[in-house]
Amino acid sequence: MLKRSAGAVIAISVLFATLGSVVLAQQQRVVTVKELFATNHQLEVEAGTEVVWADPHFERVWFPRGGPSVKPTDAGLVTRLDTPGRYQGAFTVIGGHSARDVYSMTIVVKGAPR
Secondary structure (H helix, E strand, O other): OHHHHHHHHHHHHHHHHHHHHHHHHHOEEEEOHHHHHHOOOEEEEEOOEEEEEOOOOEEEEEOOOOOOOOEEEOOEEEEEEOOOEEEEEEEEEOOOOOOOOOEEEEEEEEOOOO
């Protein structure tokens, strides 16, 4: 009986670990420069999403004061979008584009506040 209980605990632990990974994966969106240009500089995400500007061609990504913050990480620049709304931001790219080109972008965050 003890073996069976231990097996059930391990199975439940694996299930929760797997479900946790799925939930975390759904809350992260990796964005490339190519994708952002293809969507006319517009993104739509759910509240609670972490956007990773992972393309090495992103030189800078920013939002006006009071907007979401952008932080550098090993994975790229990261923005956490917890509050629903419409956010205007900007980005610059390197490689094939003039360093002086600043592109505007719009991110729509849908869903309930987290």
